[in-house]
Amino acid sequence: MSTEFGDGLDAAVQKAFTRPAPKGAGTQMRYLVKQLKATETVADLLGISQRQVERYVAGQAKRPRADLAARLEREVKKRRQPQIRAKAREKAATTGGIVIDAHARLEYAGAPMDTTDEDCIRHLTVALPPQHAARLFDAQQQGAGENTLRKLTAEALKEVYFQDGGRRAGSLEEVEINDVLDLEFDL
Numbered sequence: 001m002s003t004e005f006g007d008g009l010d011a012a013v014q015k016a017f018t019r020p021a022p023k024g025a026g027t028q029m030r031y032l033v034k035q036l037k038a039t040e041t042v043a044d045l046l047g048i049s050q051r052q053v054e055r056y057v058a059g060q061a062k063r064p065r066a067d068l069a070a071r072l073e074r075e076v077k078k079r080r081q082p083q084i085r086a087k088a089r090e091k092a093a094t095t096g097g098i099v100i101d102a103h104a105r106l107e108y109a110g111a112p113m114d115t116t117d118e119d120c121i122r123h124l125t126v127a128l129p130p131q132h133a134a135r136l137f138d139a140q141q142q143g144a145g146e147n148t149l150r151k152l153t154a155e156a157l158k159e160v161y162f163q164d165g166g167r168r169a170g171s172l173e174e175v176e177i178n179d180v181l182d183l184e185f186d187l
Contacts, residue, residue, distance in 0.1 A: 003180045005149035009140055012098065012185035014077060016088035021073075021080050025064045028076045029056035035079050046071050092187045093134035099186040100153065101125045105179035108162075108172060121179070124161060132156035150177050 022028045032042045039057065043050040046068065055061035064072060092098050103123040135152055144152075158175040159165065 003183055005146055005153060005183065006140060008183045008185045009136060009149070010077075012092075012187050013085050013088045014080075016084055016187065017081050018084060019081070021076050025062060025069065025072060026056050026059050028072050029053060031076055032072075032079070033057055045075060088187055089137045092130065093137055094130055096133070096187055097128050097130045098133040098136065099125065099127050100157070101182070101184040101186070102153075102157075102177065102180065103182040104177050106157075107176040107178060109174040109176070121181070124157065126157060126161045128156050128160055132160070153177060 022031050029042065032045070033039055033053065036042050036045070039053045040050050043053045046053070048068065052061065056064070101124070103121070105119070105121050106124075107119045132152075135156070136149065139148055139152055154175045154177045157177070158172060162172055162175060163169045
């Protein structure tokens with residue numbers, strides 16, 4: 001599980017992948033070179049020298065430092081199976097929706113409610129309808145930051161979970177998600 005909203009959305013989409021990502025550093029480096037068409041571009045992306053990229057591609061270097069291995073894996077996963085990724089997002093945004101499993105501090109704003117559990121840590125698992133999934137994925141595609149994704153998720157939880165589509169908590173004006181302990185999205 002993650003504590004970042006963007007990473008959680010990416011992980012949910014990656015569950016739809018049909019083939020595993022390349023495992024070894026040389027295989028991952030060759031994949032990136034093939035995708036980006038140049039060793040210099042890959043070197044700039046990973047923050048290493050072009051010669052080091054060429055060593056991994058040729059099989060002369062095999063074990064990257066931990067930080068390079070993490071960047072390499074992240075960049076490969078970011079580019080894996082774009083058509084599968086697009087289909088998964090499309091399905092979630094049109095028919096399937098998205099499930100959020102969050103363990104975080106939730107804060108409320110609005111008229112006083114008849115409850116004693118305001119501003120507390122909650123563990124919620126909520127199925128969000130397709131329109132909320134579409135808003136989240138659209139914002140992520142447009143480069144929205146963590147704060148924007150957090151606010152969109154909080155608005156979705158307010159409408160779906162707390163207000164139950166307008167059937168309760170009508171005086172609730174705003175929900176904030178703070179102190180995220182665990183967060184997972186699933187399609």
